[in-house]
Amino acid sequence: MFDLVIFDCDGVLIDSELISARMLIAELALHDVDIDLDYVARHFLGRSYPIVLKQIRTEFGINLPDTFEAEYRARLLAAFAAELTECKGVRDVISRVGAPTCVATSSSPERVATSLKCVGLAGLFGDRVFTASQVSAGKPAPDLFLFTAAQMGVAPERCLVIEDSLNGVRAGLAAGMTVCRYVGGSHLAGKVGPDPDDARAHHRITDFDQFFATFPGLQRMEDCNAT
Numbered sequence: 001m002f003d004l005v006i007f008d009c010d011g012v013l014i015d016s017e018l019i020s021a022r023m024l025i026a027e028l029a030l031h032d033v034d035i036d037l038d039y040v041a042r043h044f045l046g047r048s049y050p051i052v053l054k055q056i057r058t059e060f061g062i063n064l065p066d067t068f069e070a071e072y073r074a075r076l077l078a079a080f081a082a083e084l085t086e087c088k089g090v091r092d093v094i095s096r097v098g099a100p101t102c103v104a105t106s107s108s109p110e111r112v113a114t115s116l117k118c119v120g121l122a123g124l125f126g127d128r129v130f131t132a133s134q135v136s137a138g139k140p141a142p143d144l145f146l147f148t149a150a151q152m153g154v155a156p157e158r159c160l161v162i163e164d165s166l167n168g169v170r171a172g173l174a175a176g177m178t179v180c181r182y183v184g185g186s187h188l189a190g191k192v193g194p195d196p197d198d199a200r201a202h203h204r205i206t207d208f209d210q211f212f213a214t215f216p217g218l219q220r221m222e223d224c225n226a227t
Helices: 017-029 037-043 049-060 068-083 090-096 109-119 143-152 166-174 208-214 221-226
Strands: 004-007 101-105 129-131 159-163 178-182 203-205
Touching (some): 004 143, 017 037, 017 068, 101 109
Parallel strands (some): 178 203
16 A cells, blocks of 8 residues: 555654643743743644744744753753653554654654654664754655655655644645544644645544554554454
8 A cells, every 4th residue: 555654753653742832832931932832733833943933033023042942952852751652552553564664753853863762662763764954844845755755765655644733744745645644642632623625634543543444554464364
């Protein structure tokens, strides 16, 4: 069915979005920028750090100090070390998928490496981790997914993307890939309505236990025989 499964990281592999939002809100408050969880969800979910800076500069008319990113990331990674968990069931899916897998994320290389290591998923992907820092335009542009497919040697139409954010869904659709929206992360609990027309994924799952029922052709043959 597919020759490559591309996983987003935050909100798909790791249940990190609420932690990230909380830490960002607290850090911005130190610079008199007052936002809430809904604001983060509307403007920042699935976006890269430069987009966050641009939004803050445009809406609040403030240029954050050069030290902001380093200070925010240090506190965030400390919170990850203490609180971060993987999304329920995703490890089992990765271990049973009968096609190559990789990660394509808006997170920085340092953040995704630390995140995957924190929850013990790093070894499942090795060097097959790609970030928005490697392309000129992050999600919702298709650049990262197209770059990832090219690096993995797979045609876009043969790729399945697993995303949680609407911007990630938009990016996968723009890349000409099949997109499955995972909405089981804690940041989406009670907040998922109909998808807008420009971000309507081909499939939606609320739990990774539904993955192989949705994509039976992706289960490894030995697992199929065992069941």
